[in-house]
Amino acid sequence: MKPGHRTARLVALAILGCLLFNYPILALFNRPVTILGIPALYAWIFVAWTVLIVLMARAVERDD
Helix, strand or coil: CCHHHHHHHHHHHHHHHHHHCCHHHHHHHCCCCEECCEEHHHHHHHHHHHHHHHHHHHHHHCCC
């Protein structure tokens, strides 16, 4: 893969991460609701963080 493509993907994922962990989205999950005993906000943070890590790993290791 060309270095420019990898850089563009990582920049796009960084912007996605900023959007996912910013006020409007976090406010959607800041409710007194639990998911499997975990507050919805904490569940959202852990799931979104895991998804970002997996996507970044795929972007870095991809051989296009």
